[in-house]
Amino acid sequence: MDALLDGFATALTFANVGWCLIGVTLGTAIGILPGIGPALTIALLLPVTAHLDPTGAFIMFAGLYYGAMYGSSTTSILLNTPGETGSIITAIEGNLMARQGRGAAALATAAIGSFVAGTIGTVLLTLLAPLVVKLALRFGPAEYFALMVVAFTTVSGLLGASRLRGMISLFLGLAIGLVGTDALTGQARFTLGILQLLDGIDITVVAVGLFAVGEAFYVASRPELRNVQIIPIKGSLWMTREEWARSWKPWMRGSFIGFPFGALPAGGAEIPTFLSYFLEKKLSKKPEEFGKGAIEGVAGPEAANNSAVAGVLVPLLTLGLPTSATAAILLAAFQQYGLQPGPLLFTGNSALVWGLIASLYLGNIALLLLNLPLVGIWVRLLAIPTPLLYAGILVFATLGVYSYNQSVFDLGMLFVFGIVGYLMRRFDFPVAPCIIGMILGPLAEQNFRRALSISQGDHSVFFTHPISATLLAIAALIIVAPFLFRLRQRRPSSL
Amino acid sequence: MKSFAVRTLAAAVVLAVGSAGAPAAFAQDNIRIIAPASPGGGWDQTARAMQEVMQSEGIVKSATVENVTGAGGTIGLAQLADKEKGNPNVLMVNGLVMVGAILTNQSAVTLEQTTPIARLTGEYEVIVVPAASDIQTLGQLVERLKADTGAVAWGGGSAGGTDHILAGLITQAAGADATKVNYVPFSGGGEALAAILGGHVTAGVSGLGEWLGQIQAGELRALAISSAERLEGIDIPTLKEQGIDVELANWRAVVAAPGIDDAQRKVLTDAVGAMVKSDGWQKVLADRGWMDLYMSGDEFAKYLADENARVSEILKTLGLVS
Numbered sequence: 059m060d061a062l063l064d065g066f067a068t069a070l071t072f073a074n075v076g077w078c079l080i081g082v083t084l085g086t087a088i089g090i091l092p093g094i095g096p097a098l099t100i101a102l103l104l105p106v107t108a109h110l111d112p113t114g115a116f117i118m119f120a121g122l123y124y125g126a127m128y129g130s131s132t133t134s135i136l137l138n139t140p141g142e143t144g145s146i147i148t149a150i151e152g153n154l155m156a157r158q159g160r161g162a163a164a165l166a167t168a169a170i171g172s173f174v175a176g177t178i179g180t181v182l183l184t185l186l187a188p189l190v191v192k193l194a195l196r197f198g199p200a201e202y203f204a205l206m207v208v209a210f211t212t213v214s215g216l217l218g219a220s221r222l223r224g225m226i227s228l229f230l231g232l233a234i235g236l237v238g239t240d241a242l243t244g245q246a247r248f249t250l251g252i253l254q255l256l257d258g259i260d261i262t263v264v265a266v267g268l269f270a271v272g273e274a275f276y277v278a279s280r281p282e283l284r285n286v287q288i289i290p291i292k293g294s295l296w297m298t299r300e301e302w303a304r305s306w307k308p309w310m311r312g313s314f315i316g317f318p319f320g321a322l323p324a325g326g327a328e329i330p331t332f333l334s335y336f337l338e339k340k341l342s343k344k345p346e347e348f349g350k351g352a353i354e355g356v357a358g359p360e361a362a363n364n365s366a367v368a369g370v371l372v373p374l375l376t377l378g379l380p381t382s383a384t385a386a387i388l389l390a391a392f393q394q395y396g397l398q399p400g401p402l403l404f405t406g407n408s409a410l411v412w413g414l415i416a417s418l419y420l421g422n423i424a425l426l427l428l429n430l431p432l433v434g435i436w437v438r439l440l441a442i443p444t445p446l447l448y449a450g451i452l453v454f455a456t457l458g459v460y461s462y463n464q465s466v467f468d469l470g471m472l473f474v475f476g477i478v479g480y481l482m483r484r485f486d487f488p489v490a491p492c493i494i495g496m497i498l499g500p501l502a503e504q505n506f507r508r509a510l511s512i513s514q515g516d517h518s519v520f521f522t523h524p525i526s527a528t529l530l531a532i533a534a535l536i537i538v539a540p541f542l543f544r545l546r547q548r549r550p551s552s553l
Numbered sequence: 554m555k556s557f558a559v560r561t562l563a564a565a566v567v568l569a570v571g572s573a574g575a576p577a578a579f580a581q582d583n584i585r586i587i588a589p590a591s592p593g594g595g596w597d598q599t600a601r602a603m604q605e606v607m608q609s610e611g612i613v614k615s616a617t618v619e620n621v622t623g624a625g626g627t628i629g630l631a632q633l634a635d636k637e638k639g640n641p642n643v644l645m646v647n648g649l650v651m652v653g654a655i656l657t658n659q660s661a662v663t664l665e666q667t668t669p670i671a672r673l674t675g676e677y678e679v680i681v682v683p684a685a686s687d688i689q690t691l692g693q694l695v696e697r698l699k700a701d702t703g704a705v706a707w708g709g710g711s712a713g714g715t716d717h718i719l720a721g722l723i724t725q726a727a728g729a730d731a732t733k734v735n736y737v738p739f740s741g742g743g744e745a746l747a748a749i750l751g752g753h754v755t756a757g758v759s760g761l762g763e764w765l766g767q768i769q770a771g772e773l774r775a776l777a778i779s780s781a782e783r784l785e786g787i788d789i790p791t792l793k794e795q796g797i798d799v800e801l802a803n804w805r806a807v808v809a810a811p812g813i814d815d816a817q818r819k820v821l822t823d824a825v826g827a828m829v830k831s832d833g834w835q836k837v838l839a840d841r842g843w844m845d846l847y848m849s850g851d852e853f854a855k856y857l858a859d860e861n862a863r864v865s866e867i868l869k870t871l872g873l874v875s
Contacts, residue, residue: 101592198753199737239624241738244657244712244873253631256624256658373743377750378766380743389743390598393762396840403766463591463622508737512706512754 062184065412069420074117078417081118082424085125089141090133091458095262096126097383098462104391112395113410117417119391120371123384124176124421127327127364128429131168135356136161136439139270139451141458143261144327144363146493147335149269150216151348151355158351161440163297165433167305167353168360169426174306175313175361176422179368182317184415187372194321194373199508200519202322204529206502209329211536212336213498218349218488227487231495234259241504242511254467261496263459267472268489270455272479274448279480305357308338312361319362320369326382327366328497331359368418375403375411581824583615586807587637587645589629591622596646598841599673599805603646606833612824625654627662634662637810641817644670644825648805649715652864656874657713667808668818669857671825671849674838675804676760678719678779679789683752684772691776691795694756695727702733708745708754712738713873715803716745716758719779721867722799723792731870749773760803761787762842804846804860806853822849 068074088099100119107115130141135152148168155164182190197205217224237248238258249255297305312334319330338354339345348355373379380386397403403411439447459472482489513519521527584607588600597620604616621629629645637643647664655663682688688697697705702724709716717736725731737754739745746764749757750772757764757773761784767773768789778789779801792799809821828834829847838845848856868874 098592101597195747195751198748198751239658240712241740242712244738246658253624253628253658253660256627257622373747377746377772379746379750381747386743393841396842464620465622504740508739511735511737514703514735 061408061412062416064409065414065416066419068113068409068413069117069416073111074114074413074417075420077114077118078121078421079424081121082125082421082428084118085122085127086129086132086425086428087125088122089126089129089131091141091454095142095384095462096123097387099126100384100387100391104387104394107391108394112397113413115391115395116388116410116414117421119388120414120418121421121424123367123370123388124172124364124418125425127367128169128172128425131172131356131360132165132436135164135168136436137270137447137451138273139455140265142327142363143265143493143497144331144366145360146265146269146328146490147216147331147359148356148363150335150490151352154349154351155353155356156437156440160301160351160353161437162433163301163353164356165436166297166430167301167309167357169429169433171305171309171312171357171361172364173422173426174309175316175365176368176425177419178310178313179317179320179365180415180418180422182365183368183372183418187376190318190321190369190372191376193318196525197322198523199505199512200523200526201529202505203502203509204520204526204533205322205329206498206505207533208529208536209332209498210502211533212332213491213494216332216335216488216490216494218491220486223485223487224491227482227489228491228495231492231497232499233495234264234492235496235499236503241500242507254465258500259471259496260462260468261493262462263468263471264475264496265493266455266459267475268479268482268492270451271472271476272483272489274452274455275476275480276483277444277448279484301353304342304353307341308334308354308358309361311337311341312358313365315358316362316365317369320366320381321372322369322381326497327363330362330366332494334358334362371418375414378403581613581642581820583617583642584613584824585617585619585643587629587633587643588618588620589622589626589645589647589651590620592620595805596626596648600646602834602837602841603644603673603807603828606831606837607824607828610828610831610833612827612831624658624660626651627654627658627660630655630660630664630667631662633808633810634666639812640810641813641821643810644807644821645809646805646807648675649718649803649860649864652861653713653715653718653868656865656868664808664857664861666811668811668813668821669854670807670809670818670822671829672804672806672846672853672856673825673829674843675802675846676762676844677784677802678715678758679761679764679768680719680723680776680778680792681749681757681759681764681768681773682755682776683749684774685752686755686774688756688776689774691790691792691797694776695723695729695797697755698724698727698729702729702731703735705735705756706754707734707736707756707758708739708748709736709758710738710745711740712736713868713871714738715760715801717871717873718864718867719758719799719801721871722801723797725867725870726792726797726799731867732872734871736871761789802844802846806857825849 127144130145131148134140134145134149136156138149138153140146140149152164237255239256240247246256315334316330335355338358339348342354370382370385373381374385380389397407459468479489509519586600586603588597590596600618604618607613607616621632626647633645688694707720720736721731721734724734745757748754764773768775775789777792777795780791781800783791807825826849
């Protein structure tokens with residue numbers, strides 16, 4: 059506790075509060091731009107910050123990381139254009155809310171949810187770091203595969219009105235995920251002899267193409283949509299009493315789902331958002347509102363992706379173990395200052411570590427103060443005439459994807475996926491399952507094969523490892539339970 | 554009198570260096586360094602450090618870095634060989650990983666089509682086991698490899714990369730069947746580290762710098778290092794002194810475009826040589842913990858050819874290249 063108080067003393071110096079504010083502001087901005095993520099931004103800032111005091115630099119980087127997660131929800135909700143993959147789920151219900159004039163409420167629940175989750179995540183980081191790390195290390199390839207199976211079962215909640223169309227979209231995503239060099243054998247798969255495809259198709263390119271470009275093409279193809287004026291605000295600007303009541307539990311649940319996933323070496327910020335969405339849909343008193351703009355579907359996943367960020371810092375600070383692209387860059391930053399993250403960091407540089415943790419609390423407050431007043435301004439984006447708005451989205455999508463790799467090939471892919479996204483909308487295929495297939499497919503495949511490689515082909519590993527067996531049992535339960543419920547409901551009527 | 558002369562001389566030097574119009578002060582007016590990877594990685598860091606040192610030491614007037622990402626650097630390589638052919642103002646960073654990627658990706662362009670300039674830095678690899686493992690020495694690991702090669706699961710970076718190559722070379726040198734190496738690639742050092750710390754694989758291979766913290770904290774036990782001699786200040790025995798005749802450095806180098814003449818090659822080689830000898834570069838090496846593995850000219854060209862032969866042989870044995 060004393061250490062944390064000292065940390066606040068470090069973080070609350072004039073200069074460090076300044077770095078924190080710069081970080082969250084910059085983070086929010088890059089979160090809004092599709093394609094440009096926190097990893098790239100920190101990488102580009104590294105040479106600039108080489109001459110700074112390390113504490114200030116890390117405080118800025120952490121603020122940037124949190125800010126990016128928050129900022130990407132804004133465009134997800136208002137424009138159906140996720141800035142980061144962690145906000146794809148937010149786009150589903152959030153954008154529907156925005157179309158009904160509840161965009162401000164959706165932004166507010168995302169902002170407050172991010173604040174709650176970020177704070178809970180930071181508290182968990184302060185108190186539970188060593189414990190969480192021990193648990194995360196128990197996850198080997200077999201356990202990851204079982205976890206992916208659980209994640210796959212939850213996709214059913216996102217398939218939309220037609221299961222067949224949803225499944226086709228999911229399988230399209232799985233197929234896209236196969237393209238590139240096979241991670242286990244180094245052999246090229248489905249690359250058509252094109253060098254650029256050897257690294258696989260970037261998830262950012264697909265997500266921005268399917269969501270942003272596809273949406274723009276679709277709107278352009280429909281004259282009747284062009285003239286529809288979306289009501290920017292209906293009713294109160296802020297969240298209503300009912301919206302508060304429906305948000306706080308998803309915030310809490312999302313926070314506790316996201317945190318451990320961030321700490322897992324292959325967890326990431328995306329999978330907890332799928333799980334949170336699925337859980338909220340199951341637990342909601344109004345499940346029929348899902349797919350029509352349910353606030354729980356924004357509150358839960360937004361909390362989940364922010365607390366995952368706090369989770370990422372657990373293995374990074376305690377073991378020097380990066381669990382996301384951004385964390386890997388942060389690790390490089392530590393090394394640039396000659397600091398070695400790991401067990402020795404807490405003892406050797408405790409002022410830096412606790413200053414960083416304290417600044418996370420401050421960063422969360424700064425984000426809330428920065429973003430809540432801006433909600434009213436952001437929703438006015440929707441008052442921009444549709445053709446101009448979508449032209450703007452196309453420009454930002456193109457810039458964002460180009461800046462990601464400076465690759466013209468990526469731009470071509472962006473527009474190919476834009477056309478695919480248009481066709482999917484035109485023929486009523488949901489796009490979210492495609493992205494989920496693309497994220498989960500390679501993870502499931504690689505870990506399945508790694509587990510079998512380690513066990514030398516013995517399939518029983520998935521059932522003899524306790525965590526793996528438990529997860530597979532949960533997955534089986536999720537699949538079987540609805541049928542059992544239906545059977546039980548039928549029996550009385552048949553009597 | 555003397556001080557006046559010195560001052561005049563100093564002023565003349567300042568003028569010569571300071572005035573942008575003095576071409577003699579720069580080996581090269583401008584230079585573009587291709588980093589064939591995305592920002593943040595090792596090749597990018599090398600390119601950006603070169604840019605900074607070459608500019609601040611007055612070796613070139615201006616240096617820029619261009620990231621050409623993808624396919625283990627072979628996209629950048631293809632660009633250097635095609636688009637930049639004959640261009641004396643371009644350098645590209647490369648390394649051992651690219652030698653492997655050219656083979657596994659069946660790249661149409663190879664390093665032989667570039668003009669070798671110099672090897673710059675590198676890092677040695679360590680072989681580790683988790684602290685809880687009952688394997689105490691490299692000898693015990695070798696015994697296991699000989700008894701049942703497939704039962705030793707190695708964790709490390711991408712398939713066909715430096716870590717994979719070293720696992721293959723060690724198995725081969727131990728007299729076991731390298732075609733049966735059970736190498737489990739992970740994406741990124743973080744995932745591999747987690748698998749080793751969690752005891753999910755038998756042993757791990759990675760660059761020393763990546764795991765030094767965990768080794769010093771006693772969470773990983775280092776069995777061997779892939780250098781020829783023990784490194785100063787690092788108490789890890791080499792492979793060689795433990796009877797495994799393998800030496801491997803994950804080196805980084807610079808090459809120039811094909812089709813430049815000998816004079817142009819010499820200008821670039823001298824410029825890089827001047828950079829390596831500068832205080833600025835020595836400071837970069839110290840700050841980042843990079844090993845100085847400078848080697849240039851024909852010696853480097855021969856080294857490149859030898860590494861290519863060695864890597865392609867082991868990748869064939871490992872079944873990655875047919």
